[in-house]
Amino acid sequence: MKAQLAILSAIALLVALSPGARAADLTVSVRTAAGKPVADAVIMVYPQAGGAPRPSGTYRMTQHHMMFDPFVMVAPVGAEVSFPNLDTVRHHVYSFSPTKPFELKLYAKGEAPSVKMDKAGIVALGCNIHDAMVAFIRVVDTAYAAKTDAQGKATIHDLPGGVASLRVWHPYSKAKAGETARAINLARDGAAAEGFTLELRAAPEMKHY
Numbered sequence: 001m002k003a004q005l006a007i008l009s010a011i012a013l014l015v016a017l018s019p020g021a022r023a024a025d026l027t028v029s030v031r032t033a034a035g036k037p038v039a040d041a042v043i044m045v046y047p048q049a050g051g052a053p054r055p056s057g058t059y060r061m062t063q064h065h066m067m068f069d070p071f072v073m074v075a076p077v078g079a080e081v082s083f084p085n086l087d088t089v090r091h092h093v094y095s096f097s098p099t100k101p102f103e104l105k106l107y108a109k110g111e112a113p114s115v116k117m118d119k120a121g122i123v124a125l126g127c128n129i130h131d132a133m134v135a136f137i138r139v140v141d142t143a144y145a146a147k148t149d150a151q152g153k154a155t156i157h158d159l160p161g162g163v164a165s166l167r168v169w170h171p172y173s174k175a176k177a178g179e180t181a182r183a184i185n186l187a188r189d190g191a192a193a194e195g196f197t198l199e200l201r202a203a204p205e206m207k208h209y
């Protein structure tokens with residue numbers, strides 16, 4: 001009898017502690033007050049249950065037609081980001097951001113120097129030669145991050161259930177440090193949705209974070 005009880009309470013404990021065999025999907029939509037979809041907003045979820053990012057795949061910030069592509073990149077801490085130059089002109093990529101100050105001195109087409117993003121934060125990019133070239137790398141310390149598409153939407157899959165902090169960052173958001181946050185409580189499975197309204201400033205001249 002005692003053994004049976006022990007087994008039963010062990011099972012109850014396991015069920016209570018289980019992060020859930022299934023997980024939640026969260027879709028976040030971001031709009032301006034006027035209802036316009038906001039692309040390139042970075043959605044970050046920090047579940048109380050944790051989850052650290054692992055760099056995988058390739059992270060490429062190309063220079064093409066005198067522009068950076070993508071405009072906003074989400075990269076996990078530890079990611080090695082390459083900066084391939086696809087233009088016939090030379091570029092000189094730099095960042096003054098405290099998250100990762102660096103400089104890639106003038107380099108030509110076909111070259112692709114890389115930089116390791118070793119801490120979380122914002123890395124604003126510029127080109128010494130072409131002032132109009134601007135882009136951002138948001139280095140994240142959560143496994144659950146994505147950026148919104150042209151419809152202003154991003155879906156983050158396989159989130160553990162429970163309490164989490166949901167953060168939204170956009171390079172031109174008027175919020176403090178460009179970031180808005182709220183606490184959410186995710187069901188153990190199924191789909192959840194959240195919406196944010198951001199006030200954006202007009203794409204400014206190069207701003208150094």
Ligand SMILES: [Cu+2]
Nearest residue numbers: 091127129130
């Ligand atoms: Cu350039």
